[in-house]
Amino acid sequence: MLSIKNLHAQVDDTDILKGVDLEIKPGEIHAIMGPNGSGKSTLANVLAGRDDYTVTAGEILFEGQNLADMAPEERACAGLFLAFQYPVEIPGVNNIYLLKAALNAIRKSRGEDALDAVEFMKLVRERMKLVKLNEDLLNRSVNEGFSGGEKKRNEIFQMAVLEPKLAILDETDSGLDIDALKIVAEGVNAMRSPERSMILVTHYQRLLDYIKPDHVHVLADGKIIKSGDEQLAKELEERGYEWVKQEAAAA
């Protein structure tokens, strides 16, 4: 589904990603962990195609298509979804209106008919239940005045409506209390399927108690320096990152 080879990327002429390799197969969940400032969000933003992020070497293939050739909205239409670490507030833009426009743009690009208001609301009600999202949030401006937990649940709700092939969730667990964390994890688990892959960027092992990853990677100083299974996440929780860095330096 996703094949990243020797990816180098810059922000403001500074090298941030320094040779990332990552292969993700359909249905897999990959957790990316690592110290602050190691480039995790940069990787997510490069995948989403945000401005300010320049790929300087390497390649990213998404279902065989070269992502670098695609605008952010083309990536979304191809089935990529990015939940931002800090979800933006968009005053004046209705949450549900934006979602409907996004969904119908994606459907159109696939040659499918737009959903009408009734069909769309049926889908929305069904998917809201996954994350126990309060109905009045639907008609507020996007993320405006949402609590941290509501923003994160709104992201998972958006993912559930858009049904991407590959979802990238950047620190979806940050700022969540235990109950909200469980709700978000249940929403993510409900969206697991053999056709859908996910990248979970997370600082803490606790999210991975609820969402079992197939692979865990440590990103440090712009490179994946160690990969393993969920056991690696537990080891990181106990021992921190320093030993992994030393191991990588020794090798």
Ligand code: ADP
């Ligand atoms: P992580 O998500 O792993 O904590 P980031 O990818 O956010 O790390 O940041 C990696 C490095 O890139 C940091 O040193 C950060 O300051 C820098 N960086 C990220 N985004 C920008 C930006 N838009 N402008 C300048 N520097 C940035």
Ligand code: MG
């Ligand atoms: Mg950070």
Ligand code: MG
């Ligand atoms: Mg980050």
